[in-house]
Amino acid sequence: MSVSEEQEHDDRLQVVFCWHMHQPYYKGPEDSDYLLPWVYLHGMKDYADMVAHLEHVPEAKAVVNFAPVLLEQIDDYSDQIEAWLERGTLIRDPLLAALAGPGLPVDVESRKDLISACLRANENRLVRRFKHFSELAALAKHALENEAMIPYLNDQYLIDLLVWYHLAWVGECLRMNDICIRSLQAKGHGYTSDDRRRLMEMIWETLNGLTYRYAALAKRGQVELSMTPYAHPIMPLLIDMNAGREALPSIHMPHLEHYPGGESRARWHVRKGLEVFEKHFGFRPKGCWPSEGGVSEATLKMLEEEGFTWAATGQQVLSNSLMAGGGDSPLPDNWVHTAYSVHEGHLNMYFRDDGLSDLIGFTYGEWHADDAVGDLINHLLNIADACEDNPDAVVSIIMDGENAWEYYPYNGSYFLNAMYKRLAQHPRLRLSTFSEVSARQKNRTPRLSKLVAGSWVYGTFTTWIGDKDKNRAWDMLGEAKKIYDKALASKAFTPEQIRELEKQLAICEGSDWFWWFGDYNPGATVSDFEQLFRSQLTHLFDLLDEPKPAYLSEVFAVGSGDPSLGGVMKKND
Numbered sequence: 001m002s003v004s005e006e007q008e009h010d011d012r013l014q015v016v017f018c019w020h021m022h023q024p025y026y027k028g029p030e031d032s033d034y035l036l037p038w039v040y041l042h043g044m045k046d047y048a049d050m051v052a053h054l055e056h057v058p059e060a061k062a063v064v065n066f067a068p069v070l071l072e073q074i075d076d077y078s079d080q081i082e083a084w085l086e087r088g089t090l091i092r093d094p095l096l097a098a099l100a101g102p103g104l105p106v107d108v109e110s111r112k113d114l115i116s117a118c119l120r121a122n123e124n125r126l127v128r129r130f131k132h133f134s135e136l137a138a139l140a141k142h143a144l145e146n147e148a149m150i151p152y153l154n155d156q157y158l159i160d161l162l163v164w165y166h167l168a169w170v171g172e173c174l175r176m177n178d179i180c181i182r183s184l185q186a187k188g189h190g191y192t193s194d195d196r197r198r199l200m201e202m203i204w205e206t207l208n209g210l211t212y213r214y215a216a217l218a219k220r221g222q223v224e225l226s227m228t229p230y231a232h233p234i235m236p237l238l239i240d241m242n243a244g245r246e247a248l249p250s251i252h253m254p255h256l257e258h259y260p261g262g263e264s265r266a267r268w269h270v271r272k273g274l275e276v277f278e279k280h281f282g283f284r285p286k287g288c289w290p291s292e293g294g295v296s297e298a299t300l301k302m303l304e305e306e307g308f309t310w311a312a313t314g315q316q317v318l319s320n321s322l323m324a325g326g327g328d329s330p331l332p333d334n335w336v337h338t339a340y341s342v343h344e345g346h347l348n349m350y351f352r353d354d355g356l357s358d359l360i361g362f363t364y365g366e367w368h369a370d371d372a373v374g375d376l377i378n379h380l381l382n383i384a385d386a387c388e389d390n391p392d393a394v395v396s397i398i399m400d401g402e403n404a405w406e407y408y409p410y411n412g413s414y415f416l417n418a419m420y421k422r423l424a425q426h427p428r429l430r431l432s433t434f435s436e437v438s439a440r441q442k443n444r445t446p447r448l449s450k451l452v453a454g455s456w457v458y459g460t461f462t463t464w465i466g467d468k469d470k471n472r473a474w475d476m477l478g479e480a481k482k483i484y485d486k487a488l489a490s491k492a493f494t495p496e497q498i499r500e501l502e503k504q505l506a507i508c509e510g511s512d513w514f515w516w517f518g519d520y521n522p523g524a525t526v527s528d529f530e531q532l533f534r535s536q537l538t539h540l541f542d543l544l545d546e547p548k549p550a551y552l553s554e555v556f557a558v559g560s561g562d563p564s565l566g567g568v569m570k571k572n573d
Contacts, residue, residue, distance in 0.1 A: 010430060010440075011391060012384075012426075012427070012428055012429055012430035013380060013383060013384035013387060013393060013394075013395065013428060013429050013430065014392075014393065014394040014395070014430050014432045014436075014437050015380060015394070015395045015397070015423060015429055015430065015431055015432065016062075016063060016350070016394060016395070016396050016397065016431075016432055016433060016434055016437060017062040017063065017397050017398075017431070018062070018063040018064075018065060018226075018289065018312060018396065018397070018398040018399075018434070019050060019062060019063070019064050019065065019399070019400070019401030020065045020067075020228070020289055020398065020399065020400055020401055021047060021050075021064060021065060021066050021067065021070055021401045021402065022065075022066075022067040022070055022228065022232060022400070023038050023039045023042060023067070023069075023070045023073065023402075024069070024232070024510055024512035024513075024529075025069045025073070025231065025507045025510060025536075026038065026039060026073070026532070027073065027076070027092075028532070028535055029504075029535060029536060029538070029539030029542075030539065031092065032092070033092045033093060033094055034073075034092060034093040034094075035528065035531075035532055036528060037093055037095045037096065037117070039070065039073040039074060039077060040074075040077045040093070040096060040203065040207060041169045042402045043074055043077070043206065043207045043210060044166075044169060044170060044171060044174075044202075044203050044206045044207065045169045045170060045171045045402075045405075045411060046171065046401060046402035046405055046411070047074075047210050047401070047402065048171040048173065048174060048206050048210065049171035049172055049173050049174075049405070049411055049412075049413065049416075050064070050401050050402075050416075051064075051210065051213045051214055051217065052171065052173035052174070053173070053413075053416045053417055053420060054217055054222060054223060054420070055213070055217070056173075056417065056420075057417070057420040057421055057424055058222060059424040059425070059431075060222070060420035060421075060423070060424045060431055061221075061222055061223065061224075061424075061431040061432055061433055061436075062222075062223055062224075062431070062433070063223070063224045063225075063226055063287065063433050063434055064214060064223050064224070064225055064226070064401065065225075065226045065227060065228060065287075065289040065401075066214075066225065066226075066227055066228070066277070066280075067227070067228045067232050067291075068227060068228070068229075068230045068231075068272070068273045068276035068277060069230065069231050069232060069507075069510070071211065071276055071277070071280050072276060074207055074210060074211070075280075077093070077096075077207050078204060078207045078208045080092060080093075081096075081100075081200060081203060081204040081207070082204055082208070084100055084200070085197075085200065085201065085204060094113070094114070094117075095114070095117050095118075095162075096203075098114055098158075098162055099162045099163070099166055099196060099199065099200065100196065100197075100200050101159075101193055101196050102193055104155050104158050104159070108147075108150050108151055111150055111153070111158065112144065112147065112150055114158060114162075115140045115143060115144060115150070115153070115158070115161065116144060117165075118137075118140060118161045118162060118164075118165040119137060119140055119141065119144075121165065121168055121169070121406075122406045122407060125406060125407060125408065125409060125411075126168040126169065126406065127168065129168070130164060130167070130168060130185070132160070132164055132188045132189060133164035133165070133167070133168055136157070136160060136161045136164055137161075139153075139157070140161060156190065159191050159196065160189050160190070160191055162196075163184065163191045163195065163196065163199060166199055166203070167181065167184060167185055167199075170202075171206075171411060172410050172411040172412075172413035173413065174202075174206065176413075178202065180198050180199075180201075180202055181202065184198070184199060211280050211281065214281075215280075215281050215282070218281065223433075224286070224287065224433035224434065224435050224436075225277075225281055225285055226285045226286070226287035226288060226289060226434075227273050227274070227277045227285050227287075227288060227289075228273065228288065228289055228290065228291050229266070229269035229270050229272075229273045229288075229290065229291055230268075230269040230270075230272040230273040230276065230506055231269060231506040231507055231509060231510040232291040232292075232510045232511050232512065233265075233266065233269050233291055233506070233509045233510060233511055234291055234292060234294045234455070234461065234464050234465075234511045234514070235266045235269070235270075235290055235291065235294055235295075235296075235299045235302075236294050236295060236296035236298070236299050236453045236461070237259065237262075237294070237461060237464070237465060237474075238259050238262040238263070238265050238266045238269075238509065239262050239263050239266050239296065239298045239299060239302070240258065240262070240296065240298060241253065241254075241256065241257060241258050241259060241262075241474075242258075243296045243298075243453035243461070244453075244460075244461045244465050244466070246296070246452050246453040246454070247316075247317075247320050247452050247453065247454040247459050247460045247461075248460045248461075248462065248466075251460070251461075251462065251465070251466045252466055252468075252471065253465065253466070253471065254465065254471035254472070254474040254475045254478070255471075255475050256474050256475050256477075256478035259474075259477075259478055259481065260478065260481045260482050260485055261481065261485060263298070263302075265481075265505075265506075265509065266299070266302060267302060267306070268502065268506070269506060269509070270288075270302065270303065270306050271306065272502075272503075272506065274306070274307075284307065285308075286308065286309045286310060286434075286435050287308060287309065287310040287311065287312070287434050287435060288303050288308045288310075288311045288312075289311070289312050289398070290303070290311060290313065291511050292455045292456060292457065292463070292464070292511055292515075293312065293313035293314045293317070293352065293398075293455050293456030293457075294313070294453075294454075294455045294461065294511075295311065295313045295317060295349075295451065295453065295454070295455075296451065296453035297342060297343070297450075297451050297453070299453075300342055300345060300347055300349070300451065301345065303347060304345055304346060304347040308347060309346070309347060309348065309435065309438060310339075310347060310348040310349070310350060310434045310435065310438055311347060311348075311349055311350075312349070312350040312351065312352065312396060312398060312434065313349065313350075313351060313352070313454070313455070313456055314351065314352045314354065314454070314455060314456030314457065314459060314572070315336050315351050315352050315353060315354045315456075315459075315572070316354070316454065316456075316458055316459025316460075316572065317351065317451070317452065317453075317454040317455070317456075317459050318335065318336060318340070318349075318351040318448075319331065319335075319336075319459065320452035320454060320459050321448050321450055321451045321452045322335060322448070324450045324452050325448055325449040325450045333386065334383065334386050334387050334390065334393065336351050336353055336396075337353070337383060337387055337390075337393045337394060337395055337396075338390065338392065338393060338394070338446060339392065339394060339437065339438065339441070339445050339446075340445060340446050340447065340448050341445045341446075341447050341448070342447065342448045342451045343447065343448070343449070344447075348434070348437075348438045348441075348445060349448075349451075350394065350396045350434055350437075351396060352396055352397070352398040352399075352456055353395050353396055353397055354572040355379075356376065356379055356380075356395065356397050357397050357398055357399045358571050358572060359375070359376065359379075360376070360397065360399060360404060361399050361400070361403075361404045361571070362404075362571050364376070364408075364415060365404065365407040365408040365409075365412070365415075369414035369415040369417075369418050370418060372415055373415065373418045373419045373422055376419065377422060377423070377426065377429070380395060380423075380429055381428060381429075383395055384428050384429065390443075391442045391443070392437075392441050392442055392443055392445075394432070394437045396434075398456070456572075457570050457572065458572060463514070463515055463570065464511055464514035464515060465514065467517065467518045469517040469518055469519070469556060469557035470514045470517045470518060472517075472556050472557070473513055473514055473517055473533065473556075473557070474514070476537060476549075476551070476552075476556075477508055477509065477537070479549070480505075480508065480537055480540055480541070481505070483541070483544065483546050484501070484505055484540065484544060487544040487545075487546055488501070491544075491545070497543070500543060501540070501543050501544065504536070504539060504540045504543055505540060507536050508533070508536050508537055508540055512529065513529055513532075513533040516528075516529040516530075516559075517529070517530065517557040518557070518559065518561075519558060519559050519560050519561060520559070520561035521559040521561050522559055522561060522562065523558060523559040523560050524559075525559065526557055526558055526559030527555075527558070527559070530555060530556065530557045530558075531555075534552050534553075534556075537552055538552050
């Protein structure tokens with residue numbers, strides 16, 4: 001990337017927002033239903049809003065990182081809705097299929113499940129905001145507490161509840177500008193099959209246009225698109241399980257000493273991710289947010305070998321690495337606001353400013369938007385003052401592109417719009433991308449003599465390994481991989497079967513299973529992911545035509561916790 005003379009002499013503090021767009025693989029084995037609806041719901045709310053805010057402020061810039069399994073699921077939903085609109089083909093998502101109609105479940109248990117699903121939304125921001133939805137939700141809660149009521153809730157009630165649930169999940173930019181949405185909201189109740197179809201058409205148009213809109217922003221240089229390895233695995237642990245000990249030597253590890261063939265599996269995820277990314281956007285990305293910012297020296301070496309020029313991770317990884325490389329020496333001034341490379345590698349590493357990222361994720365949602373943006377700017381100006389002597393200083397604000405906004409009024413619309421506008425116009429701050437920062441680097445990138453393996457969460461891997469339930473899942477996965485290797489060596493699978501097996505194994509290797517295992521997480525969510533993990537492993541054995549271990553029919557993880565924001569995000573305290 002070339003740097004203009006004007007950019008070369010631009011001494012404003014560089015600020016990079018990196019929004020990570022990710023959802024786990026929610027679809028059951030083969031052609032079964034989606035077990036959770038978060039891909040299409042976040043698609044119509046958050047992924048649509050995030051691109052719209054950038055479209056509305058053309059002078060703003062950001063990095064948008066996509067997990068390839070999310071891209072594939074968005075495509076699948078778009079294709080399924082299109083097939084329903086054109087031919088009436090059944091949609092394989094119970095909630096979306098119920099909205100589409102024309103029929104509704106008739107048995108009490110299915111209607112109960114449907115009512116429960118329509119309550120899975122933020123009470124303050126998505127339910128109480130709308131009078132009609134709030135009234136419907138209150139009746140739904142009462143019915144679930146008194147199940148004898150459920151048979152008396154007629155189809156029109158369920159239709160209105162379904163429509164309002166989906167209206168509440170509509171992105172704010174679309175809500176303000178789409179006549180269809182505004183008219184459906186104004187109607188309030190008594191929705192018809194035509195109303196439901198109009199809503200389905202809007203959902204299809206939104207999902208179908210997402211990647212095109214992000215690609216258009218990338219083409220004009222406003223957005224840098226980057227990727228995560230295919231199914232969102234924790235690469236350092238696949239490559240070498242002992243990476244889990246580097247930041248925390250006392251961690252309790254699984255019986256599994258190493259993941260069989262882990263290095264080749266990690267490389268498969270990288271290459272498959274590149275294939276999917278290029279299919280969607282037409283080019284190969286320069287940057288990678290490794291799943292959960294999980295890095296190790298071996299991981300960075302692999303990413304550089306596969307053509308990446310930058311990667312990013314968490315602030316605590318850098319702290320641990322600087323302390324390991326410099327003994328007991330104090331950390332240098334503004335140590336986190338600098339790009340680094342490791343050993344003699346050429347890959348630029350960027351590190352999340354935990355304080356600023358967590359302010360957006362956990363604090364500003366309760367503030368007035370102008371006050372929140374003003375506070376963010378004040379923090380950035382303090383950093384700019386402290387970094388005056390470093391022309392390469394960069395503040396990396398890295399966080400989920402979807403989960404925080406549910407806790408903001410109006411889906412964060414006022415905050416995001418004000419933030420982009422004020423930062424883009426600020427005389428001392430420059431919105432940029434990681435590739436631009438690398439290209440205009442004036443000084444030689446400082447080097448780390450050692451990188452301590454870790455993630456963006458606490459600088460360790462304890463969110464994915466170390467707990468007894470997480471460790472049990474690793475042992476189950478490791479045993480499945482050993483049987484997988486033996487089966488591939490002894491049986492004659494067709495190339496198509498091998499591709500299917502590789503993908504199914506990749507789904508089982510995803511990080512999200514391990515994130516949710518542990519009794520500190522909410523019981524219902526742990527149960528969802530525990531069942532889905534066992535069903536995916538079971539399907540892997542079916543594809544291998546190998547007997548399934550008995551433990552795959554037994555629950556091994558439960559939860560009883562009540563973490564902040566339901567556990568979808570973690571705060572670095």
